[in-house]
Amino acid sequence: MTVNRVGARPETPAPVAISTSRSDCYVLRHVSVTLPTDRGPLDILRDINLTVPEGEILGIVGRSGTGKTTLLRVLGGLLRPTSGSASVDGFEITGPPEQVVTVFQDYAAALLPWRSLERNVGLPLEGRIGKSERQDRVREALSMVGLESRAKDYPWRLSGGMQQRVQIARALALRPRVLLMDEPFGALDAMTKASMQDQLLRLQRDTQATVIFITHDIEEAIYLSDRVALIAGSPGHVPLEIATELERPRDQVETRELPRYLEVRHQVHAALAAEHNQ
Numbered sequence: 001m002t003v004n005r006v007g008a009r010p011e012t013p014a015p016v017a018i019s020t021s022r023s024d025c026y027v028l029r030h031v032s033v034t035l036p037t038d039r040g041p042l043d044i045l046r047d048i049n050l051t052v053p054e055g056e057i058l059g060i061v062g063r064s065g066t067g068k069t070t071l072l073r074v075l076g077g078l079l080r081p082t083s084g085s086a087s088v089d090g091f092e093i094t095g096p097p098e099q100v101v102t103v104f105q106d107y108a109a110a111l112l113p114w115r116s117l118e119r120n121v122g123l124p125l126e127g128r129i130g131k132s133e134r135q136d137r138v139r140e141a142l143s144m145v146g147l148e149s150r151a152k153d154y155p156w157r158l159s160g161g162m163q164q165r166v167q168i169a170r171a172l173a174l175r176p177r178v179l180l181m182d183e184p185f186g187a188l189d190a191m192t193k194a195s196m197q198d199q200l201l202r203l204q205r206d207t208q209a210t211v212i213f214i215t216h217d218i219e220e221a222i223y224l225s226d227r228v229a230l231i232a233g234s235p236g237h238v239p240l241e242i243a244t245e246l247e248r249p250r251d252q253v254e255t256r257e258l259p260r261y262l263e264v265r266h267q268v269h270a271a272l273a274a275e276h277n278q
């Protein structure tokens with residue numbers, strides 16, 4: 001998992017303003033992505049239309065290879081759509097936008113083994129804020145992921161799940177307005193996963209950040225999200241978007257037993273099955 005902090009982009013052309021509602025964070029219109037492969041151009045995403053209001057938690061689910069990561073790369077400004085338009089805060093995305101942090105899956109490769117956890121987490125803040133504030137933010141971020149006591153330790157002495165939490169801490173220390181995460185809790189054991197999910201909900205409540213995350217876990221998507229989007233097919237498209245309409249704060253046991261939770265779960269599974277049978 002790599003953390004991509006967004007910053008200066010010398011090659012980026014001047015942003016183009018696009019008319020959107022003031023409270024919309026992301027607006028995607030007819031976004032398609034085609035990438036070159038050995039066997040010629042491959043259509044990865046086709047005609048994606050997606051609006052993500054500010055402060056929303058959006059969970060993206062779908063089978064492997066349907067283009068979820070590709071979509072996240074578009075949102076993170078790491079890949080331009082082949083056609084259609086993608087904007088954030090009313091501006092066309094032409095590179096990694098300010099205040100957007102992307103946390104990718106390949107966490108094992110992203111930590112610097114010669115740096116302690118606190119110095120890994122503080123790395124993107126170096127040169128941006130003073131040492132004392134940096135230390136405070138690093139401490140806070142490590143404590144959010146339950147690794148405060150390991151601050152002086154080194155990444156190679158941690159389990160895979162712990163390394164993943166360090167990556168998340170590194171993103172949180174940046175206090176992003178938009179957090180994009182690719183399978184953030186995939187490598188965690190069930191109990192750590194549940195506690196990280198609740199930590200994320202608390203964090204979002206406190207910061208009002210817009211959070212878009214990919215997961216293979218439909219239960220996780222419903223539990224965390226305001227809205228769940230399903231990506232299916234090849235090329236990937238979005239056959240289902242569903243507002244979860246679940247009250248907050250959520251509870252790992254009670255929320256998952258609510259009739260509405262079960263209804264959403266049923267609808268997502270039904271849409272997945274329908275897509276699979278096509």
Ligand SMILES: Nc1ncnc2c1ncn2[C@@H]1O[C@H](COP(=O)(O)OP(=O)(O)OP(=O)(O)O)[C@@H](O)[C@H]1O
Nearest residue numbers: 035036037042044063064065066067068069070071
């Ligand atoms: N840079 C690339 N060049 C060519 N093809 C690519 C590239 N990146 C992804 N693909 C292809 O695009 C399709 C979608 O990939 P993507 O990683 O977006 O799917 P995904 O839904 O995130 O999958 P997973 O759930 O397994 O992570 C796959 O067929 C993949 O092989």
